[in-house]
Amino acid sequence: MTSQKPLLVVLGATGNQGGSIISHFLSLSPSPYALRAVTRDPSSAKATSLASRGVDVVTGNFDEPSSLEAAFKGASAIFSVTDFWYAYADPSQREKAVAAGQSIGAFCREYEAQQGRNIIDAAAKVDTLDRFIFSALPNATKVSGGKYTHVYHFDGKGIAEEYGRSAHPKLWEKTTVLYAGLFLENLLGPTGAFTLPKLNEAKDTLTLTLADPVASAPLPMYSVVDDTGVLVQALLLAAPGKRIVGVKEWLSYRGFATTLARTLKKGIEFVDVNPDLSSGDPELDQEHMDMMGFCVEFGYDGGLVDKSIVQPADLGVSANLLSTTKWCEKQDWDSVLQVSP
Numbered sequence: 001m002t003s004q005k006p007l008l009v010v011l012g013a014t015g016n017q018g019g020s021i022i023s024h025f026l027s028l029s030p031s032p033y034a035l036r037a038v039t040r041d042p043s044s045a046k047a048t049s050l051a052s053r054g055v056d057v058v059t060g061n062f063d064e065p066s067s068l069e070a071a072f073k074g075a076s077a078i079f080s081v082t083d084f085w086y087a088y089a090d091p092s093q094r095e096k097a098v099a100a101g102q103s104i105g106a107f108c109r110e111y112e113a114q115q116g117r118n119i120i121d122a123a124a125k126v127d128t129l130d131r132f133i134f135s136a137l138p139n140a141t142k143v144s145g146g147k148y149t150h151v152y153h154f155d156g157k158g159i160a161e162e163y164g165r166s167a168h169p170k171l172w173e174k175t176t177v178l179y180a181g182l183f184l185e186n187l188l189g190p191t192g193a194f195t196l197p198k199l200n201e202a203k204d205t206l207t208l209t210l211a212d213p214v215a216s217a218p219l220p221m222y223s224v225v226d227d228t229g230v231l232v233q234a235l236l237l238a239a240p241g242k243r244i245v246g247v248k249e250w251l252s253y254r255g256f257a258t259t260l261a262r263t264l265k266k267g268i269e270f271v272d273v274n275p276d277l278s279s280g281d282p283e284l285d286q287e288h289m290d291m292m293g294f295c296v297e298f299g300y301d302g303g304l305v306d307k308s309i310v311q312p313a314d315l316g317v318s319a320n321l322l323s324t325t326k327w328c329e330k331q332d333w334d335s336v337l338q339v340s341p
Contacts, residue, residue, distance in 0.1 A: 005034040006076035006130070008236075011060065011119065013037030014046035016224040017081045017135055017180060024229020026053055038071045062115035068122035075126050077236055080119045081135040082160070084112045084153035105283050109152040109159075116160025117167075124168040131236055132175040136161040138302035140294045147297075150283075150290040176235045177243040179301045179309065181222030184327055187256075188336050194277055197257045197268070198340040205267035207340055208257040211274045215254050217296045220247035221324045231312060234319040244310050245301040248321050256324065263328040 008025065012018035014037070025031045038060035039047050051057045060071040062082065072078060087093045087108045097107035116136075123132050139158025140151035165172050187196055197206035208215070231246055251259065254270055261268035279285055294300075303309040312319045 005032065007036060007074050007128075008033035008077045008079070009036045009038060009072055009075040010079045011038045011062075012081040012083065013050065013055075013057070014039050014044060015081070015083065016183070016185070017228045018079065019046070020225050020228035021079055021232050022050060022055060022229075024233060026055070033077065036071070036075070038068075062118055065118045065122050068119060069125060072122055072126045072129075074128055076128060077131040077133070078123050078126070078129065079133045079135070079232060080116075080123070082112050082115045082119070082157065084108055084156055087111050088153075103283055105150060105152040105287055109156040112153075112156030113159040113163075116157060117163050120160065120164040120168060120171065124171040129171075130174060131240060132171060133178055133232055133235055134161060134164065134175055135178045135180055137179055138298075138306070140290070140298070140302075143298050143302040143305060144294055148290040148294040150286045151294055152287060154291070154294070172241075174240050176238070176240050178231070178235065178246055179220075179243065180224060180228065180246040181220030181248075182300060183224045184221055184324070185224055188331065192336070193338060194275060195253050196337065197260065199266070199337045200269075200340045203267065205269055206257060206261045206264070206337075207269045207271060208254060209271040209273055209275050210253055211272050213296045214274070214292050215270070215272070216252045217292075218250040218252055218255075218299075219295060220245050220300050221249055221251050221256065221327075222246045223248070223322070223327050226327065227321050230321060231319050234312070234315055234317045238315040238317040242310050242315075243308060244312065244315070245303065247311065248324050248327070251324060259324050260328050260333070263325055264333060 010018045010021050013022050022035060022037055025033055025035055036056040036058060037050050038058055041047060042057045042059050047057050058071050059067060061067045088104060093108060093111065094104050097104045100107060123129060136157040137154040139162065140154045141149045161177055186192055195210060197208040200207055227246060227248065258268050277285065277288065298304050301309045312321060
């Protein structure tokens with residue numbers, strides 16, 4: 001049955017950003033858009049669950065432009081996102097990197113950039129398209145003047161954004177670029193242990209062991225699960241042509257720890273010493289070190305030097321993102337926080 005509603009096509013629909021968008025629009029009654037979910041594997045449990053809720057689920061391969069052109073057919077709006085880390089963890093991509101004589105990080109940067117170009121080229125061919133939301137991050141190598149050259153998961157997205165702006169100016173008139181902020185959900189996983197405070201049960205206090213300047217650098221706190229769908233709805237209502245950072249509020253790691261302590265009704269202490277940040281993957285460690293250096297000097301979004309980046313409050317349309325405190329109140333911290341010895 002053909003829907004009379006405009007069609008919103010969502011890439012990465014079973015992932016973090018795309019999944020948030022699909023879930024948000026499904027929660028609206030009525031949804032202003034018919035929804036099409038583009039995924040690598042329509043037979044996956046997540047994809048079949050979306051199909052059971054009335055979402056049109058189709059296959060899309062970012063390496064095959066023809067599949068994207070088919071997925072985008074009839075779209076009024078498209079949300080685009082690529083995933084550096086999926087490729088980084090793929091053994092077949094590591095084999096290709098070795099064969100090409102490249103590091104896995106540099107190889108995946110170029111791979112992600114090409115996927116972004118493929119998506120942009122396909123979107124530019126859609127004559128029904130009114131809006132294009134392109135999830136990206138700044139090109140840290142370019143913004144830093146070559147100082148930070150290993151922030152590969154930023155650079156690939158930034159390279160693709162630059163391509164879209166130069167190669168498809170008509171499409172870019174319809175485009176909003178979203179720099180999704182620091183995923184708060186990452187704090188709940190293994191990597192969060194480096195930047196979360198530990199619980200001292202004897203003192204009923206949270207202790208954050210992290211040194212300046214990283215500990216006090218402002219970062220855009222953002223829930224990829226809770227915020228992306230809400231923010232994309234606002235972006236579709238606002239005028240295009242902007243680059244916006246997805247952010248609840250700008251907080252440093254110390255600021256977040258203070259918010260968390262207040263939420264949990266605990267004391268807070270800071271130790272100005274860096275923990276051992278080694279992951280066992282030297283290239284990944286270099287990526288993280290360069291990323292934090294870039295964030296300290298240039299801002300997560302490059303906004304300390306690029307004043308064209310706007311905030312959700314600048315949209316002229318209310319996004320109504322929940323506060324970091326409200327996000328903290330929803331989490332099961334007993335299962336997340338490590339207890340200090």
